[in-house]
Amino acid sequence: MPDTAMPILDVKGLKTVFRTRGGEVHAVNSVDFDLRPGELLGVVGESGSGKSVTMMSLLRLLPSPPAEMRDGTVMFDGQDLLKISPEELRKVRGSKIGFIFQDPMTSLNPVYTIGFQLAEPLRAHMGLSKAQARSRSIELLQLVGIPDAERRLKDYPHQFSGGMRQRVMIAIALACDPQVLIADEPTTALDVTIQAQIIELVKELRHKLGMAIIWITHDLGVIAGIADRVMVMYAGQVVEEGPVGEIFRDPQHPYTQALLKTVPAVRGPRAERLQVIEGQPPIMYEAPVACSFRNRCQFAFDRCSQANPALTGISAPGHRAACFLLDKASTPEPEAANG
Amino acid sequence: MAEAESVNPLVKVRDLKMYFPIHSGLFRTHVGDIKAVDGISFDIMPGETLGLVGESGCGKSTVGRSILRLYDVTSGTVEINGSEIAHVDRDSLRSKRPMMQMIFQDPQASLNPRMTVASIIGEPLDEHMKLSSDERLARIYELMDWVGLNRAFAKRYPHEFSGGQRQRIGIARALALNPKFIVCDEPIAALDVSIQAQVVNLLEELQDRLDLTYLFISHDLSMVRHIADRVAVMYLGRIVEVASREALFAEPLHPYTQALLSAVPEPDPELERHRKPIVLQGDVPSPANPPKGCNFSTRCPKVMDICRQIEPEVRDFGGGRQVACHLYSENMTTTAEPTAGQTKN
Ligand SMILES: Nc1ncnc2c1ncn2[C@@H]1O[C@H](COP(=O)(O)OP(=O)(O)OP(=O)(O)O)[C@@H](O)[C@H]1O
Ligand SMILES: Nc1ncnc2c1ncn2[C@@H]1O[C@H](COP(=O)(O)OP(=O)(O)O)[C@@H](O)[C@H]1O
Numbered sequence: 001m002p003d004t005a006m007p008i009l010d011v012k013g014l015k016t017v018f019r020t021r022g023g024e025v026h027a028v029n030s031v032d033f034d035l036r037p038g039e040l041l042g043v044v045g046e047s048g049s050g051k052s053v054t055m056m057s058l059l060r061l062l063p064s065p066p067a068e069m070r071d072g073t074v075m076f077d078g079q080d081l082l083k084i085s086p087e088e089l090r091k092v093r094g095s096k097i098g099f100i101f102q103d104p105m106t107s108l109n110p111v112y113t114i115g116f117q118l119a120e121p122l123r124a125h126m127g128l129s130k131a132q133a134r135s136r137s138i139e140l141l142q143l144v145g146i147p148d149a150e151r152r153l154k155d156y157p158h159q160f161s162g163g164m165r166q167r168v169m170i171a172i173a174l175a176c177d178p179q180v181l182i183a184d185e186p187t188t189a190l191d192v193t194i195q196a197q198i199i200e201l202v203k204e205l206r207h208k209l210g211m212a213i214i215w216i217t218h219d220l221g222v223i224a225g226i227a228d229r230v231m232v233m234y235a236g237q238v239v240e241e242g243p244v245g246e247i248f249r250d251p252q253h254p255y256t257q258a259l260l261k262t263v264p265a266v267r268g269p270r271a272e273r274l275q276v277i278e279g280q281p282p283i284m285y286e287a288p289v290a291c292s293f294r295n296r297c298q299f300a301f302d303r304c305s306q307a308n309p310a311l312t313g314i315s316a317p318g319h320r321a322a323c324f325l326l327d328k329a330s331t332p333e334p335e336a337a338n339g
Numbered sequence: 340m341a342e343a344e345s346v347n348p349l350v351k352v353r354d355l356k357m358y359f360p361i362h363s364g365l366f367r368t369h370v371g372d373i374k375a376v377d378g379i380s381f382d383i384m385p386g387e388t389l390g391l392v393g394e395s396g397c398g399k400s401t402v403g404r405s406i407l408r409l410y411d412v413t414s415g416t417v418e419i420n421g422s423e424i425a426h427v428d429r430d431s432l433r434s435k436r437p438m439m440q441m442i443f444q445d446p447q448a449s450l451n452p453r454m455t456v457a458s459i460i461g462e463p464l465d466e467h468m469k470l471s472s473d474e475r476l477a478r479i480y481e482l483m484d485w486v487g488l489n490r491a492f493a494k495r496y497p498h499e500f501s502g503g504q505r506q507r508i509g510i511a512r513a514l515a516l517n518p519k520f521i522v523c524d525e526p527i528a529a530l531d532v533s534i535q536a537q538v539v540n541l542l543e544e545l546q547d548r549l550d551l552t553y554l555f556i557s558h559d560l561s562m563v564r565h566i567a568d569r570v571a572v573m574y575l576g577r578i579v580e581v582a583s584r585e586a587l588f589a590e591p592l593h594p595y596t597q598a599l600l601s602a603v604p605e606p607d608p609e610l611e612r613h614r615k616p617i618v619l620q621g622d623v624p625s626p627a628n629p630p631k632g633c634n635f636s637t638r639c640p641k642v643m644d645i646c647r648q649i650e651p652e653v654r655d656f657g658g659g660r661q662v663a664c665h666l667y668s669e670n671m672t673t674t675a676e677p678t679a680g681q682t683k684n
């Protein structure tokens with residue numbers, strides 16, 4: 001690794017399987033990635049590609065059954081989150097690692113006031129008194145730009161708009177000054193003008209608080225605006241990762257290339273016809289033994305159905321992709337597949 | 340498009356209002372109205388796609404549903420293909436149903452899970468046409484071909500399909516009775532990015548082939564830019580700006596349109612670094628209690644005193660462009676005519 005900073009979060013070989021009535025679903029297949037202090041890692045991929053399950057797995061938030069963590073290590077703060085005791089894990093979740101889930105309405109509890117939901121982690125994790133927790137709650141609501149914060153502590157979630165609820169979720173995630181914030185599609189349910197407010201807020205907070213962020217989205221525009229590094233997922237695997245500029249300027253994986261072309265622009269020239277990726281993503285009933293993109297890939301060749309390509313570095317530092325086309329020496333020879 | 344003037348619009352909407360009453364208390368007394376659609380007018384020409392954009396709750400779906408008379412409208416007129424729709428009686432409405440159809444956002448929810456694909460697509464045929472069973476099946480197959488569904492799937496149930504395929508079933512059903520006009524209400528919002536393009540391309544192909552006219556409702560401005568010929572922008576129950584696609588995206592005039600477009604992030608890190616979005620403060624007011632004067636005045640970065648008092652009139656800029664904003668009203672033109680310099684983004 002050319003990078004100087006030690007990763008704050010280091011995930012290796014993460015594998016999660018769901019046991020369903022229809023058989024096993026291999027939702028996360030040997031995912032490796034790391035996160036460095038202060039960086040914003042964007043995670044993209046279509047629905048079902050394993051973005052949420054990856055993040056929930058590393059915090060051990062998935063109920064088992066049906067989920068089963070088959071393998072992997074998640075190093076954070078010198079310990080493996082997959083091995084530590086439930087007590088130790090609770091100290092990490094919600095305090096050292098904050099998280100925001102997809103839908104604000106399901107994440108805030110409708111029967112408790114906003115004030116209670118903010119104060120609870122502060123009292124539990126940081127041992128604040130009732131009064132201290134209250135004033136910190138007001139501070140946090142102000143931080144995320146909710147006007148009239150003191151009065152609004154008494155309100156219930158349904159009295160807030162979608163954008164405000166998402167701000168509250170961010171405030172709760174930030175309550176204990178986490179080193180890492182995991183945000184799973186935090187703006188997907190919001191309108192663009194509200195999304196713009198939230199994105200500006202996160203940029204500003206990042207500046208102020210200096211935490212590392214994992215931001216999951218399917219919106220490439222959002223990623224382009226906020227990420228330092230991007231990780232592209234497909235069928236439960238990381239198929240490409242690299243610095244944001246590299247990913248957009250010089251995508252290496254055929255899936256990333258196609259994805260970038262299917263999105264029409266609001267500015268600049270307008271394409272007459274939209275590019276499509278034919279077909280649809282596979283449901284992973286077994287662990288991949290071949291390239292999972294091969295049925296939709298316009299470059300697929302023999303080797304792609306014989307083995308699963310591993311992430312390989314290319315010339316640009318930190319840029320890696322999982323595609324046999326990158327393996328120049330052996331591309332035409334399917335014999336060389338098992339390297 | 341000079342000759343477009345001589346063609347009659349296929350869809351003509353005038354001063355459409357759709358209020359939902361609010362009832363309260365023991366006796367369910369009528370205490371007010373949600374003004375979901377509050378005086379809207381527009382035309383759609385034959386073969387044209389009018390995009391309807393705006394944020395959640397601004398009334399887009401209500402417009403779509405009202406003009407198809409899925410609601411009994413509060414007031415105003417709707418004319419489709421020369422027939423009055425908004426106030427006709429049930430029987431004549433039924434005879435007009437075939438020409439106007441709707442495609443819904445959530446293909447999952449809009450298809451009956453206990454019916455096969457063939458019976459879903461065939462249902463409108465049974466209701467409105469008398470076909471022999473051979474004719475019926477031939478028509479179902481034809482529709483499946485049009486939307487790119489394998490005929491072998493005719494006996495399958497909706498849950499056996501992906502989201503994109505389910506949307507194709509919904510489209511086939513909407514096409515069954517040879518409609519002229521289709522309201523597409525967020526037809527791609529529930530689909531994955533890589534599937535959205537497939538469905539949009541299909542809608543475009545079908546439009547060319549069958550000479551369809553679309554009202555395309557969406558909050559995705561980049562898709563609307565792709566598919567629409569003209570675009571209407573809604574805010575809180577009203578249309579604030581209508582313009583050709585080119586004009587609207589090149590030079591939005593209404594402050595809300597400007598903010599809306601500037602809020603869309605660009606899938607390009609280089610451009611993103613320099614983009615300065617107009618970040619609107621606050622939330623959309625409730626349609627039960629819209630602000631006095633201009634309904635955007637509580638969030639408008641260019642608000643003036645007059646805006647809080649008087650509702651701006653719609654002003655016609657020619658070339659099909661209309662804007663409702665005091666910045667452009669007659670008596671303000673000397674100070675506020677849009678110039679290239681003023682609308683830098
Ligand atoms: N049947 C109804 N009864 C009462 N209020 C309604 C009804 N349908 C819609 N509304 C209200 O009317 C307003 C406009 O709703 P509408 O569904 O048309 O919005 P929209 O622009 O389609 O939003 P979205 O983008 O979220 O689909 C909203 O305030 C909504 O809550
Ligand atoms: N509770 C569950 N039971 C069975 N399968 C699941 C469950 N949750 C997720 N999955 C499957 O795991 C895969 C990855 O899902 P997810 O991580 O939610 O995708 P993403 O967040 O990228 O949209 C999908 O195939 C999904 O259907």
Ligand code: SF4
Pocket residue numbers: 253254255291292293294295297298299300301304309322323324325
């Ligand atoms: S490995 Fe083969 S099928 Fe997979 S993305 Fe590369 S070329 Fe396409």
Ligand code: SF4
Pocket residue numbers: 593594595633634635636637639640641642643646651663664665666
């Ligand atoms: S009328 Fe006034 S408040 Fe309304 S959009 Fe125009 S400038 Fe803004």
Ligand SMILES: [Mg+2]
Pocket residue numbers: 051052053102184
């Ligand atoms: Mg998810």
Ligand SMILES: [Mg+2]
Pocket residue numbers: 399400401
């Ligand atoms: Mg709607």
